[in-house]
Amino acid sequence: MHNFTSKPEPTTCGSFNLRGFKFAQTLIFAIEEINNSTHLLPGVSLGYNIYDSCSSIAQTILSSMSLMNGYKQTLSDTSCSRPPAVYAIIGESNSSPTIALASVVGPFSIPVISHFATCACLSDRKRYPSFFRTIPSDYYQSRALAQLVKHFGWTWVGTVRSRGDYGNNGIAAFEEAAKQEGVCIEYSVAILSTDPKEQFLKTLEVIKKGTARVVVAFVALGDFIPLLKVMVQHNITGLQWVGSESWITSRTLAETKEYSFLSGALGFAIANAKLMGLREFLVNVHPDQEPNNDILKEFWETTFQCSFRTTDSGACTGSEKLAELQNEYTDVSELRIANKVYTAVYAVAHTLHNVLKDLKSSTNSSTKEQPTPQKMLAYMRDVRFTVKTGEEIVFDASGDPVARYDLVNWQPAGNVGLQFEHVGVYDSSLSSEQRLQVNQERVLWARNIGQISHFATCACLSNRKRYPSFFRTIPSDYYQSRALAQLVKYFGWTWVGTVRSRGDYGNNGIAAFEEAAKQEGICIEYSEAILSTDPREQFLKTLEVIKKGTARVVLAFVAVGDFVPLLNVIAQHNITGIQWVGSESWITYRTFAETKQYSFLSGAVGFAIANAKLMGLQEFLVNVHLEQEPNNELLKEFWETVFQCSFRSNISGACTGSEKLAELQNEYTDVSELRIANKVYTAVYAIAHTLHNVLKDIRYSTNSSKGELPTPQKVLAYMRDVRFTVKTGEEIFFDSSGDPAARYDLINWQPAEDGSLQFKHVGVYDSSLPSEQCLQVIQEHMIWAGNSGQMLRAAPVKATWTFPVTRFKPVHSVIDQ
Known part of the structure; x- marks a missing residue:
């Protein structure tokens, strides 16, 4: 305890913080840039004092008193009643010191602008009336993290937080949002950089004993490092880390090879910028x-x-x-927080510019009135400007900016550790269902946790360097694209148009098709990209391209959702006579086939995942009932959708629970097309057989007496070699890229008796056979576009060209009569 008879010893700082020094230099850079501007504060030069608080609350308070009173090295008897020496304070870099700073400075009405203090508590205008920030509040980040966790189906997680305002408030907000999202939290542990090593070992033990494999770390960078070090020492891997913005773009962590177990980490980062x-x-x-x-x-x-x-x-x-x-x-590739320092300086400059402008034009200009902190505070509430990066800066009633985040994923970068990949965004200004946008196919998961997909077909996922733990029970589009090229060539269609989804599925699929088509001697007249969110005008433009084209065969490598708007405009304009060739995404989509307005799809051909019969599945599906899980909101929504009733009403449209699924015939109860459902089934069995093999070997190992348990790493290793046969007779195994053997049914859309279309099996494609035997077609069973029994053929072509053009365009083509 200090006896107050002598000056306290100065605060001892820890190791030198390169990031903090960079922030200080960015502040100076912005000030010098403003002082050299002829448009912003012309004839006025900004000055500055920079204090090193060493992340200490006591030192922060001392620094704030120094700034307000105008002294630097020593305290004096100078009265605090004289005007403050500064008009605004920029800082701090952590929430707890910032709270102290805002508390001390607030009564003097001096604006405080932080570039890195994110605690939601700082939005309280009663407690911090002069506080602003250029970084979003954790109120939004916590909710974004809860939505992210729910998006990936992680409903059982652990949390680690900093024991301070930042971590405590952040996790409290996350837990509240997670509860609303149906996410359960197994454990919540708190850490602080000054804790003894024993405390970090206790935290490690909690994580090890927990069953949750996803850990949300809402921690300050300095608090996280000691925990990471003990994890390295104890070789803890296989966890899916979800991080807060404090550490999720720390290059120091990413480039430390000992921390490679953070590969696959996900989290929200402040949007990047170039200065x-x-x-x-x-x-x-x-x-x-x-x-x-x-x-x-x-x-x-x-x-x-x-x-x-x-x-x-x-x-x-x-x-x-x-x-x-x-x-x-x-x-300077990662200036996310440095940019917030930059915009904070510009917020002060634009505010002062507006104050001086009004003072100059006021009737009291003869009195040479000077700006005051109070006037600066009043004007800062309404400041609005755009910096040279294009970002618009404005503060809401709580002093907060609009919350926009990049979704960042940590991925291997060769010999330099890990790198940050941009895989999505979160924008609080959008509607709730649009705020979170994830490019899931670009996400790399935590190493050593096996992931098996039943429907992700992008060939890019076969990249073992980027996706080392990915497997799938559905074939890669690498094979489907080549199969489609062989099919087109088989029927002699050497002049085609293509339509694709504007995303990884369509772009990669068509790219592979075009490469294979070139080898087969097939020419592509046009290639159009569509997306379900495109305006109607865009679909009309695509329709115009198809109409004006001379190709009568169109390959549609599109997702179902993207195809619907195009089909609607085709139906409205009565476009017929086109031979459609489809990708597996829509070629067995029963809703299309049963929609009579889409009858122009008659004759369509394409490859579908081989069909299967799962004995007992229909009985299981129709026996699903709300009484099994009364609190299951998803099950209630399913019931309301299927029976067009409501549990929130007691009138004639109310759900009674006596409705019977067995009496319905819809996409859910129909088990005649289980192509993709079967891939879910085999994925589950792949996990079960892998775990069976792991447990079998553990049981017979010499270490069985130690009660060894399976680990994600061991399951991953065994999954690479798993091989089994399911009750449908299909043999399941994965190649070195995590892919199964590619086997497809060739499907042809033909008229049914009720006027709809039905799927006819007219051939197969099997990549495991020799190249000349892969494609087998029963041509006499096929119906072509327009319900013709005769195939669309290209007529003899007159071609003109000038050297060096080698690709020719047919003058016309016809359908044989």
Whole structure:
């Protein structure tokens, strides 16, 4: 306890923080840029004082008092009643010190703008009336994380938090949102960088004993590092980490090879930005510019591992060059938080510009009225401007900006550790169902956790470097694209048009088809891309391309949802006579076949996943009932949708629970087409057989007496070699890319007696056979476009070309009569 008879000892800082120093230099960069501007604050120069708080609350309070009273090194008897020396304060980088800063400064009406304090508590205008920030509140991040966890179906998770305002408030908000999303939390542990190692070992033990394989880490970077170190020492892997913005873009962690177990981590990061000229500014910093600046000397010694206090071989010479280094300070590829420093400085400058402009034009200009912190505070509430990056800055009533995040995924980057891949966005300004957007096919999951898909066909997922733990029971589009090219060539259709989904599925599928088609001598007249969210005008443009085209065969490599709007405009314009060739996504979609307006699809051909019969499945499906799980909201929604009733009504349209699924005939109860459902079935059996083999070997191993349990790593290793036969007779195994053997049914759409269309099996494609035997077609069983029994053929072609064009365009084509 201090006796208050002498000056307290100065706060002792820890290791030098390169990121914090970079923030300080970014502030100076922005100020110098503004001082050189002829448009913003012309004739006015901004000055600054920078204090190192060492992330200490006490030091932050001392710094804030220094700023308000205008002294630097020592306290004096100067009265605090004189005008403050500053008009605004930018800081702090952590929530707890920022809370202290905003509490001390608030009564004096001095604006405080933080670039990195995210605690939702700081939005309380009664407690922090002068607080603003350029980084979003954790109120939004916590909800975004809950939506993300629910999006991937992770309903059983553990959490780790910093024991402070940032972590406590962040996890509290996450737990509230997670509860609403139906996500359960197995454990919640708190850590702090100053905890003894024993505390981190206890936390590690909780994680190890837990059954949750997904861990949400709402922790400050400094608190996370000690935990990561004990995880390295105990070789803890196989966890799917979900991170908060504090550490999810820390290059120091990503480039530390010992932390490679973080591969696959997901989390929300502040949107990235490019600040032109910043790198040149950073690398030109030198101790000679400010010889008395001790922090600059410490930065130089830390960066170059030298000393100004020695003359031996380890001495700093001053000739070292920052431009030759590649570290967290010189790297400008990740300026997410540095950009928030930059925009905070510009918020102060634009506010001051507006204040001075109004003072100049006011009737009291003769009195030479000066800006005050109170006036700055009033004007800052309404400031709105756009920085050179294109970002618009505005504060809401709580002093918060609009919450926009990048969804970041940690993926291997060769010898340099891990890299950050942008795989989605979260935008709080959009409607609730549109806020979270995930490009799931680009996500790399935590290593050593096996993932088996039943319907993801993108050939890109066979990349073992990017997706080392991915498997699937459905064939890759690599095979389907080549099968489609062989099919088109088989029927002599050498002049075709293509329509694709504008996404990984369509883009990769058509790219592979075009490559195979070129080898087969097939020419492509046009290639159109569509997306379900496109405006109607875009679909009309695609329709016009198809109408004007001379190709009468159109290959549609599209997802069902993207195809519907195009089919609707085709039906409205009565476009017929086209021979459609379809990808597996829609070629067995019964809703299309039973929609009479789509009868122009008659004659369509395409490859579908081989069909199967699952004995007992229909009985299981129709016996599903709400009484089995009264609290299952998804089951209630299913019941309401199927029977067009409501549990929230007691009138004639109310659900009674006496409705019978067995009396319905719809997509759910129909078991005649189990092509994809069978892939779910085989995926489950793949896990079961793998686990069976793991447990069998553990039981007979010499270590069985230790009660060894299966691990995700062991399950992954065994899954690579699993081989079994399901009751349908299908043999399941995976190749070195995690893919099954590619076997397809060739399907032809033919008229049914009720006027709808039905799927006829007219051939097969089997990639395991020799190339000349892969495709087998029963041509006499086929119906062509327009319900013709005769195949659409290309007529003899007159072609004209000029050298060096090698691709020719037919003048016309006809359907044989």
